[in-house]
Amino acid sequence: MSWTTLWLLRAALLLAMLSLWSWLAADDDLAFFVGHPHAVLQQLWRWLSTGNGSLELYWRDHLLTTLNFPGTLYPHLLITLTETILAFLLGLASGLAVGLWLGLTPTLARVLSPFIKAANAVPRVVLAPLLVMWLGLGIASKVALGITLVFFAVFFNVYQGVREVSPALLANVRLLGANRWQLVRIVYLPAALGWVFSSLNTVIGLAFVGVVVGEYLGSTRGIGYLILQAEATFDVNTVLAGIIVLTCCALLFDVLLAGLERRLSAWRQQSDDEPGRR
Amino acid sequence: MTSTLALEMLDVEARHDRLLALARVDLTVREGEFVCVLGPTGCGKSTLLDLAAGLKPAHGGQIRCHGKPLLGLNRHASYMFQHDALLPWRTALDNVSLPLQLRGLDKRHANQQAAQWLRRVGLTDVPDHYPHQLSGGMRKRVALAQALIHNASLLLMDEPFAALDAQTRQAMQQLLLELWGERRKSVLFVTHDLDEAITLADRVLVFNAGPASRCIEDIRIPLPRPRDTLSLRKDPESAALYQRLWHALGHLPPTPTNDRG
Ligand SMILES: Nc1ncnc2c1ncn2[C@@H]1O[C@H](COP(=O)(O)OP(=O)(O)OP(=O)(O)O)[C@@H](O)[C@H]1O
Ligand SMILES: [Mg+2]
Numbered sequence: 001m002s003w004t005t006l007w008l009l010r011a012a013l014l015l016a017m018l019s020l021w022s023w024l025a026a027d028d029d030l031a032f033f034v035g036h037p038h039a040v041l042q043q044l045w046r047w048l049s050t051g052n053g054s055l056e057l058y059w060r061d062h063l064l065t066t067l068n069f070p071g072t073l074y075p076h077l078l079i080t081l082t083e084t085i086l087a088f089l090l091g092l093a094s095g096l097a098v099g100l101w102l103g104l105t106p107t108l109a110r111v112l113s114p115f116i117k118a119a120n121a122v123p124r125v126v127l128a129p130l131l132v133m134w135l136g137l138g139i140a141s142k143v144a145l146g147i148t149l150v151f152f153a154v155f156f157n158v159y160q161g162v163r164e165v166s167p168a169l170l171a172n173v174r175l176l177g178a179n180r181w182q183l184v185r186i187v188y189l190p191a192a193l194g195w196v197f198s199s200l201n202t203v204i205g206l207a208f209v210g211v212v213v214g215e216y217l218g219s220t221r222g223i224g225y226l227i228l229q230a231e232a233t234f235d236v237n238t239v240l241a242g243i244i245v246l247t248c249c250a251l252l253f254d255v256l257l258a259g260l261e262r263r264l265s266a267w268r269q270q271s272d273d274e275p276g277r278r
Numbered sequence: 279m280t281s282t283l284a285l286e287m288l289d290v291e292a293r294h295d296r297l298l299a300l301a302r303v304d305l306t307v308r309e310g311e312f313v314c315v316l317g318p319t320g321c322g323k324s325t326l327l328d329l330a331a332g333l334k335p336a337h338g339g340q341i342r343c344h345g346k347p348l349l350g351l352n353r354h355a356s357y358m359f360q361h362d363a364l365l366p367w368r369t370a371l372d373n374v375s376l377p378l379q380l381r382g383l384d385k386r387h388a389n390q391q392a393a394q395w396l397r398r399v400g401l402t403d404v405p406d407h408y409p410h411q412l413s414g415g416m417r418k419r420v421a422l423a424q425a426l427i428h429n430a431s432l433l434l435m436d437e438p439f440a441a442l443d444a445q446t447r448q449a450m451q452q453l454l455l456e457l458w459g460e461r462r463k464s465v466l467f468v469t470h471d472l473d474e475a476i477t478l479a480d481r482v483l484v485f486n487a488g489p490a491s492r493c494i495e496d497i498r499i500p501l502p503r504p505r506d507t508l509s510l511r512k513d514p515e516s517a518a519l520y521q522r523l524w525h526a527l528g529h530l531p532p533t534p535t536n537d538r539g
Contacts, residue, residue: 168361176356176376186365186376267367
């Protein structure tokens with residue numbers, strides 16, 4: 001299939017879905033549930049161009065500066081993105097550190113293993129009220145919720161990666177004269193990062209979900225908060241507009257990280273290589 | 279104890295869980311000596327090298343390296359594994375320069391030397407390839423370059439040339455002999471190829487089939503050096519050695535019509 005046909009087919013499919021949506025929305029009763037494409041677009045436009053777009057930045061109780069944007073959406077979006085990136089980075093770093101540490105100290109890992117399993121089994125969403133009580137309605141509680149999701153995913157995979165390093169590789173590098181710290185730097189860390197680098201995409205997805213759910217369950221700002229407000233007034237068009245904004249962000253992360261992943265995982269065998277090789 | 283022994287095993291025993299792989303192995307490698315190990319598959323040759331490298335503890339007996347009992351890793355050994363142990367996230371060049379970098383040499387100089395070694399093993403085009411992009415034989419040669427650049431006094435090699443075509447194998451054998459002649463390393467070399475053993479070794483040790491395998495023959499190869507495989511094929515003395523080794527391995531002696539004239 002040529003490139004043009006492919007994109008034509010995709011455009012046709014999109015058009016068909018939008019038509020179906022408009023057709024359903026023509027019925028007023030149904031429109032209450034499914035919204036209307038036109039109204040959703042209008043809402044998006046209102047968010048981008050009108051309303052109070054000021055964002056006050058505080059450090060503790062001290063007002064640092066006030067940013068002014070042309071629409072309501074920007075401060076909320078900025079908050080959500082900041083939370084996501086913080087949860088991503090902090091969860092990644094802590095998962096990596098703890099995964100390496102436990103991977104390299106099997107006794108400790110054996111002692112802790114039931115506790116870790118239990119902690120991971122806790123449905124993360126129910127932590128949200130607890131985190132809000134501890135950390136308040138601000139961004140800290142959202143970041144914390146995102147971290148709980150990211151941390152365990154990264155931790156388990158790094159731990160596994162460290163435990164599964166081939167003994168022959170270790171033996172070779174040790175014989176070539178590596179001390180323990182060099183062994184970590186040259187063998188364990190790259191082995192662990194291998195998984196991390198090839199799944200940055202999944203990981204930021206987790207951070208995003210954690211943050212938005214956190215906002216939705218209790219907050220004063222963020223895209224999740226906008227959706228929550230709209231839901232309270234049964235404004236389905238605004239809810240849909242919020243979902244579209246979130247989807248666009250997720251796609252943006254996807255594109256950015258896919259490139260990074262490819263670059264960082266160059267040493268990996270591509271899956272479409274001939275299968276005869278290891 | 280004589281100090282001219284690079285490696286000495288006395289009454290050594292090795293187990294894998296309950297399997298007794300090696301029993302009562304006695305073996306010596308003198309300084310600067312090239313010793314080949316022959317034996318049926320699964321008899322414990324790789325296990326023997328693991329012991330010599332200090333990767334596996336012996337369950338009985340004693341191992342000495344340069345006269346001192348071997349405790350833990352053997353710091354005098356450079357080990358080329360049977361299955362390659364290259365780091366998949368490092369390029370060929372970075373894998374070869376690893377031993378130098380571990381020794382604290384700066385990256386630029388280490389890479390310069392590594393590039394020279396890659397050239398010596400006949401790999402000029404692939405310094406930036408990752409192991410998964412190399413053929414099996416190329417990976418073997420990268421591993422060879424890595425083992426040689428490490429420059430330890432005892433070289434342990436486990437079927438290093440098994441995956442190479444005849445021409446490349448011969449070139450690698452010549453390279454190994456050259457280096458060995460220059461630097462007088464002690465070599466313990468595992469192979470299944472009788473010709474290879476005859477071309478390379480001062481002595482060939484023949485192991486019997488496992489379990490509880492041990493060294494059953496210790497055959498000196500008195501052929502003059504430098505040797506080269508092609509002319510050895512026509513040499514009657516080498517043909518006689520070939521027969522002896524074949525015999526020792528438990529096969530019937532080759533019939534007179536055998537193409538090794
Ligand atoms: N990690 C292990 N665990 C259990 N048994 C093992 C292990 N490694 C080797 N063995 C057993 O020890 C014996 C000797 O194995 P080894 O790899 O030393 O043989 P080898 O002489 O090198 O064979 P080959 O010529 O095929 O390489 C074999 O019977 C094998 O099954
Ligand atoms: Mg073997």
